[in-house]
Amino acid sequence: MRVGVVNFPGTLDNRDVIRALNIAELTPVEIWHQERNLEKIDALILPGGKSYGDYLRPGALAKTAPIMAAVIEKAKSGLPILGIGNGFQILLEAGLLAGGLAINHNQQFIRRDAEVIVANNNTAWTSRFDRDESIVLPTRNTHGAFTAEAKTLERIEAEGLVALRYENPIGKQSDIAGVSNAKGNVVGLMPHPEFAVEPGFGPDTKDRMRSGVDGLRFFTSLLLNN
Amino acid sequence: MAKIIVNVMPKPVLLDPQGKAISQALERTGNFDFNDVRVGKTLELTVTGDANESVRARAEEVARELFINQELEYISSITIEEN
Numbered sequence: 001m002r003v004g005v006v007n008f009p010g011t012l013d014n015r016d017v018i019r020a021l022n023i024a025e026l027t028p029v030e031i032w033h034q035e036r037n038l039e040k041i042d043a044l045i046l047p048g049g050k051s052y053g054d055y056l057r058p059g060a061l062a063k064t065a066p067i068m069a070a071v072i073e074k075a076k077s078g079l080p081i082l083g084i085g086n087g088f089q090i091l092l093e094a095g096l097l098a099g100g101l102a103i104n105h106n107q108q109f110i111r112r113d114a115e116v117i118v119a120n121n122n123t124a125w126t127s128r129f130d131r132d133e134s135i136v137l138p139t140r141n142t143h144g145a146f147t148a149e150a151k152t153l154e155r156i157e158a159e160g161l162v163a164l165r166y167e168n169p170i171g172k173q174s175d176i177a178g179v180s181n182a183k184g185n186v187v188g189l190m191p192h193p194e195f196a197v198e199p200g201f202g203p204d205t206k207d208r209m210r211s212g213v214d215g216l217r218f219f220t221s222l223l224l225n226n
Numbered sequence: 227m228a229k230i231i232v233n234v235m236p237k238p239v240l241l242d243p244q245g246k247a248i249s250q251a252l253e254r255t256g257n258f259d260f261n262d263v264r265v266g267k268t269l270e271l272t273v274t275g276d277a278n279e280s281v282r283a284r285a286e287e288v289a290r291e292l293f294i295n296q297e298l299e300y301i302s303s304i305t306i307e308e309n
Contacts, residue, residue, distance in 0.1 A: 056292075056293070057295055060292065060295070064292070092295075092297075093295065098297075099297055100295045100297035100298040102240050102241065102298060103243065105241055105243060106243065107243045107244065145241070147239060147240060147241075147297070147298060148239070148297050149237065149239050149297060150239070152297060172241075
């Protein structure tokens with residue numbers, strides 16, 4: 001299974017996503033933002049980072065990259081697409097997911113190993129989890145406060161589009177850590193599954209330091225869809 | 227050459243921690259005539275041809291598509307500034 005990994009100027013986590021895909025026994029394919037073709041790709045990941053220096057708003061300029069027309073077209077035809085961190089922001093800006101990500105309430109970069117609940121296991125990227133399963137994923141961001149107008153939030157909740165929730169949201173921020181589209185093929189996550197795929201290099205868990213590998217199942221979920 | 231000035235403001239749903247910090251600074255310095263500060267941004271677009279109503283409308287379209295995230299921000303004004 002060939003999984004495209006899109007690189008924009010300022011993308012940072014592409015190599016970590018490639019490593020995770022290799023561990024999951026999937027085939028990573030690097031895709032440059034100036035390409036326009038997504039043929040022979042079975043799934044797509046937009047990694048985290050600071051595309052275009054986070055200028056204007058995180059993800060706002062990346063949505064104008066040449067590759068994005070193909071990304072939007074493929075999203076509509078049902079291709080599994082995962083955006084992580086800045087990749088999530090790009091999917092929101094491109095209108096493929098509902099809502100927005102605002103700056104953290106303390107205006108600071110926050111890095112922590114977060115306990116999250118899989119609120120929806122009926123998506124292309126979460127099918128290996130039990131519903132309401134509690135997992136641990138590293139999170140690190142500055143613009144991580146999921147924010148939307150009341151009517152958008154109501155729709156997201158009513159349609160069951162929340163994919164992940166923080167068990168302990170920071171301050172008054174929303175507990176939404178990830179959302180999907182209605183079809184479930186497009187998912188955006190603020191926490192980083194690609195940093196929780198190998199024992200010894202993952203987040204701390206209750207059992208042992210750095211032992212967390214819950215992130216791996218986001219990638220291996222792809223294999224269940226076929 | 228004329229410029230189009232686009233002003234963007236955060237919607238009430240956005241916490242705007244920067245504005246909040248500035249409000250607190252006003253309070254600290256004894257400025258009690260004001261109690262809420264919101265910080266937006268201004269974009270200046272230099273117009274290549276004539277500035278007219280259709281260019282202004284085009285600027286508004288561009289602003290909606292690119293300059294703002296409609297979930298979080300709104301365009302508070304768009305004006306033409308002749309030089």
